[in-house]
Amino acid sequence: MPVALVLFALLAILAVLVLAKTVRIVPQARAGIVERFGKYKATLPAGLNIVVPFIDKLHYMIDLREQVVSFPPQPVITEDNLVVSIDTVIYFQVTDPVAATYEIANYIQAIEQLTMTTLRNIVGGMDLEETLTSRDQINSGLRGVLDEATGKWGIRVNRVELKGIDPPPSIKDSMEKQMRADREKRAVILTAEGQRQAAILTAEGSKQSAILNAEGDRESLILRAQADRESKILMAQGEGQAIQTVFQAIHDGRPDQSLLAYQYLQMMPKIAEGDANKLWIVPSEIGKALEGLGSTMNSLRGIPDEVEGPRTRVDMGATAVDATTAETDRSLQSAHEEVAAAIAAAQESAAPTHAARPAAEPDLPSPADPALGGDPGEAPAQ
Known part of the structure; x- marks a missing residue:
């Protein structure tokens, strides 16, 4: 009985081993290479697979x-004999598991060495400046060479990237100085451009300001000249109208010699109104003066001794004097009376002077004298 149990246990263990060797599970996105007696037999897809045990x-x-796969930096010599360090990144995918297994022993190492040699070949035909600015060209060249070489290995290179291109420290310093000089140059150029633009704008502003000021001064002068001209025209028109009015009034009043004598007597007190005139002496010859004034006025053209009838009016357009002949006579009579009173007052004030003079004085003309415009029937005022 115990022997039977041992055999059953051995058979069970053998069955489990056979089952384990028969069933193979391949994960997703994996491929299993099966060999029979050391020779390629089949490629197992993802999932559950059964093989011949043992x-x-x-x-x-x-x-x-x-x-x-990222490769460490590799030294590369450029066309201008400068050593730069370049590290790369390769993106690849196995498309044929059998070729990747049996065509190449270590495809990762093979890709690394192929990348180094291809990179040195491409960069060796470029100078440093071109190497630093031609990353896309280098990537495209590397990808083309690697994809062509790895195709028979069952590998497809999807993308190649350069992680970094590091020139020597001395070259870095020189490049930094050059970049600094270029930036300073651009800054100076931009500053000069800004100053030039500012100067141009300032000059244009000054020009526009000067033009506007000149135009303003011109318009101001024109307006001021027009105002002066209109003012002078108005003043001349006013003076002309005033002269016409006075001239019309003179013609309307029909002046004679007595009116002129009366005006002379009215001006005599104004002569003594000055502060320097402390003493005013009426000459005793005032009568002769008045008589002489009357005789002189007789010779003046346009001023008659006696006025007979109304004179011809001067046509002044809209200006008209509505005065009757009776009113004119009354005004003349009042003027004669005022002249007579003024002559009497002058004779009374001149009495002391007559006493002091030994010579005889001529008699003053009477207010009734026709030369003074008085009434012949009135008695002289003493």
């Missing part, structure tokens, strides 16, 4: 996903 062997498990 005959077929799952030798390799290939990852079919896109992989990323």
Whole structure:
């Protein structure tokens, strides 16, 4: 009985081992390479697979996903004999698991070495300036060469990127100085451009300001000249109208010699109104003076001794004097009376002077004298 149990246990263990060797589970995005007696037999897809136990062997498990490999910086000599360090990143994917397994022993190392040699070949034909500014060109060249070389290995290179291009420290310092000089140059140029634009704008502003000021002065002078002209025209028109009015009034009043004598007597007190005139002496010859004035006025053209009838009016357009002949006579009579009173007052004030003079004085003309415009029937005022 115990022997039967041992055999059953051995058979169970053998069955489990056979089952374990028969069933193979391949993960997603993986491919299994099966060999039979050391020779390639089949490629197992993802999922559950059954193989012949103890005959077929799952030798390799290939990852079919896109992989990323970063290579360390490699020294590369440029065309102008400068050493730069370049590190790259390769993006690739296994498309044929059998070729990747049996065509190349280590495809990662093979890609790294191929990248280094291709990079040195491409960068060797460029100078430093072109190398620093031609990343896309270098990436495209690397990708084309790698994709062509790795195609027979069952690998497709999707993308190649340059992580960094590091020139020597001395070259970095020189480049920094050059960049600093270029920036300072651009700054000076921009400053000069700004100053030039500012000067141009300032000059244009000054020009416009001067033009506007000149135009303003011109308009001001024109307006001031027009105002002066209109003012002078108005003043001349006013003076002309005043002269016409006075001239019309003279013609309307029909003046004679007695009116002129009366005006002379009215001006005599105004002569003594000055502060320097402390003493005013009426000459005894005032009568002769008045008589002489009357005789002189007789010779003046246009001033008759006696006025007979109304004179011809001067036509002044809209100006008219509505005075009757009776009113004119009354005004003349009043003027004669005032002249007579003024002559009497002058004779009384001149009495002391007559006493002091030994010579005889001529008699003053009577207010009734026709030369003074008085009434012949009135008695002289003493």
